[in-house]
Amino acid sequence: MKLVVTVVGKDRVGIIAMVSQILAENNVNILSINQNIMDGFFNMILIAEISESKIKLVDLQKTLKERGQEINVDIKAQHEDIFNVMHNI
Amino acid sequence: MITIDDILETNAMITENKLDVRTITMGISLRDCAHPNINQFCQNVYDKITKSAEFLVKTGEDIEAEYGIPIIHKRISVTPIAIAADACKTDSYVPVAEAMDRAAKAVGVNFIGGFSALVEKGFTHGDRVLINSIPQALASTDLVCSSVNLGSTKTGINMDCVREMGEVIKRTAELTRDTQALGCAKLVVFCNAPGDNPFMAGAFHGVSEADKVVSVGVSGPGVVKHALEGLKGADFTEVAETIKKTAFKITRVGQLVAREASKRLGVPFGIIDLSLAPTPAVGDSVARIIEEMGIESCGAPGTTAALALLNDAVKKGGLMASSHVGGLSGAFIPVSEDEGMIAAIKSGSLSIEKLEAMTCVCSVGLDMIAIEGDTSAATISGIIADEAAIGMINNKTTAVRVIPVPGAKVGDMVEYGGLLGYCPIVPVRNQYSSDAFIARGGRIPAPIRSLTN
Numbered sequence: 364m365k366l367v368v369t370v371v372g373k374d375r376v377g378i379i380a381m382v383s384q385i386l387a388e389n390n391v392n393i394l395s396i397n398q399n400i401m402d403g404f405f406n407m408i409l410i411a412e413i414s415e416s417k418i419k420l421v422d423l424q425k426t427l428k429e430r431g432q433e434i435n436v437d438i439k440a441q442h443e444d445i446f447n448v449m450h451n452i
Numbered sequence: 453m454i455t456i457d458d459i460l461e462t463n464a465m466i467t468e469n470k471l472d473v474r475t476i477t478m479g480i481s482l483r484d485c486a487h488p489n490i491n492q493f494c495q496n497v498y499d500k501i502t503k504s505a506e507f508l509v510k511t512g513e514d515i516e517a518e519y520g521i522p523i524i525h526k527r528i529s530v531t532p533i534a535i536a537a538d539a540c541k542t543d544s545y546v547p548v549a550e551a552m553d554r555a556a557k558a559v560g561v562n563f564i565g566g567f568s569a570l571v572e573k574g575f576t577h578g579d580r581v582l583i584n585s586i587p588q589a590l591a592s593t594d595l596v597c598s599s600v601n602l603g604s605t606k607t608g609i610n611m612d613c614v615r616e617m618g619e620v621i622k623r624t625a626e627l628t629r630d631t632q633a634l635g636c637a638k639l640v641v642f643c644n645a646p647g648d649n650p651f652m653a654g655a656f657h658g659v660s661e662a663d664k665v666v667s668v669g670v671s672g673p674g675v676v677k678h679a680l681e682g683l684k685g686a687d688f689t690e691v692a693e694t695i696k697k698t699a700f701k702i703t704r705v706g707q708l709v710a711r712e713a714s715k716r717l718g719v720p721f722g723i724i725d726l727s728l729a730p731t732p733a734v735g736d737s738v739a740r741i742i743e744e745m746g747i748e749s750c751g752a753p754g755t756t757a758a759l760a761l762l763n764d765a766v767k768k769g770g771l772m773a774s775s776h777v778g779g780l781s782g783a784f785i786p787v788s789e790d791e792g793m794i795a796a797i798k799s800g801s802l803s804i805e806k807l808e809a810m811t812c813v814c815s816v817g818l819d820m821i822a823i824e825g826d827t828s829a830a831t832i833s834g835i836i837a838d839e840a841a842i843g844m845i846n847n848k849t850t851a852v853r854v855i856p857v858p859g860a861k862v863g864d865m866v867e868y869g870g871l872l873g874y875c876p877i878v879p880v881r882n883q884y885s886s887d888a889f890i891a892r893g894g895r896i897p898a899p900i901r902s903l904t905n
Contacts, residue, residue: 367459397456408459421517439463441520443454448704450458 372436538578618833643843699769725779739792751802782815834886
């Protein structure tokens with residue numbers, strides 16, 4: 364199962380490092396990263412494979428959200444199917 | 453393959469345009485609960501509901517978290533109690549409503565519907581007991597919703613029931629006067645009520661349904677309005693196409709949620725209800741879509757045409773996105789639950805008479821309209837009769853959910869909170885009497901279009 368992680372917030376050092384560390388710790392494999400800075404705001408969309416991970420999706424979401432709040436970025440992690448059904452027939 | 457733009461579009465729909473799934477509703481048959489002893493019947497009802505829906509709320513919350521799509525309500529609908537309880541030797545079904553309320557609270561759902569009777573052609577003993585029990589049942593419960601179907605295209609209109617429901621609405625208002633007649637917000641009168649509607653207050657589990665089903669009601673007026681914001685000056689073909697595409701996307705999300713809920717609960721999928729259901733929040737309004745089309749304020753000439761286009765395009769777009777579509781499936785125009793409607797009433801742009809015209813082209817009817825408390829029962833019955841006639845002749849669902857707020861006058865404001873919203877008292881401008889018409893009773897015969905065989 365693929366996971367779509369979106370990260371939005373004020374840019375600072377270490378955002379990607381933090382997100383990728385959490386994913387690595389939980390054996391979640393990053394498949395692609397798209398990241399840019401717009402008007403000082405950090406935007407990242409990351410697609411990851413979660414099938415080999417033992418952590419429950421809701422727990423991973425919670426960890427990402429909480430750790431994101433510590434550095435003032437909003438992190439959402441969603442099952443890819445919500446995007447698949449909406450945009451693909 | 454998902455693109456970055458797809459991801460951004462979906463998440464903007466959710467965060468900025470208030471896209472949500474309005475409800476996952478589990479329909480539960482109570483036909484196997486029948487018992488002559490009312491206490492045993494109530495126990496059977498409680499047990500069946502709590503056992504069937506034990507994991508409904510948890511499942512809804514899990515799906516909400518995993519996909520990142522808000523699911524606002526989890527609800528239950530049951531077999532119309534007038535049918536399920538018909539065997540009980542009793543003259544009041546209030547204890548049944550209380551058992552439903554307890555069961556709903558035990559499993560943590562937001563509403564339970566089905567304190568209902570289907571009397572479009574005539575009354576059984578159970579129907580009469582149920583209708584007489586409605587005011588007290590709604591006054592002594594929190595989550596129970598009640599509905600009465602009193603007309604259909606196939607059978608005509610039960611005018612005895614039309615007369616009675618005017619009085620029942622008044623009594624309900626009186627018994628719940630401490631909460632500005634909140635009981636009436638949980639009571640709806642139908643013509644052509646569908647048995648698979650997941651929306652309240654009119655949800656009940658139809659007699660032809662399976663033992664249990666899961667249905668989903670989608671929402672998303674804000675998303676449609678946002679899509680139209682990029683189409684200033686475009687012609688109606690383009691407007692309709694854009695609404696269709698948007699409705700398709702919204703409905704696909706509903707279908708995903710329904711499929712997952714059905715799988716996880718082990719309960720068959722019923723239908724997706726393709727309704728644009730507004731909320732009182734800014735940016736979640738059907739009225740504002742109409743205004744986006746070029747009507748200065750909802751209710752101005754052109755409003756009915758705009759709503760007709762919207763309603764039709766939503767169905768066309770949604771239909772292909774779901775394997776089973778049903779319920780009410782159309783744009784809702786509940787006044788107190790729609791920020792743009794409330795503003796249009798306040799400014800005098802929208803009236804109860806214009807709303808009646810609008811109900812000819814959308815679902816469902818005169819919905820969540822607070823009126824002066826001294827409006828007579830016969831006038832309310834007259835309003836019900838008019839709506840039922842529109843439904844009967846046009847082969848569509850129509851409904852009336854009016855709230856005669858005791859002591860309230862035009863210019864006053866009533867507030868119900870949450871999804872039920874707030875509303876200024878809407879004037880019933882025509883004060884001439886309907887008394888003699890309503891007093892006749894009997895049945896308005898089935899229309900010629902019912903003879904299709």
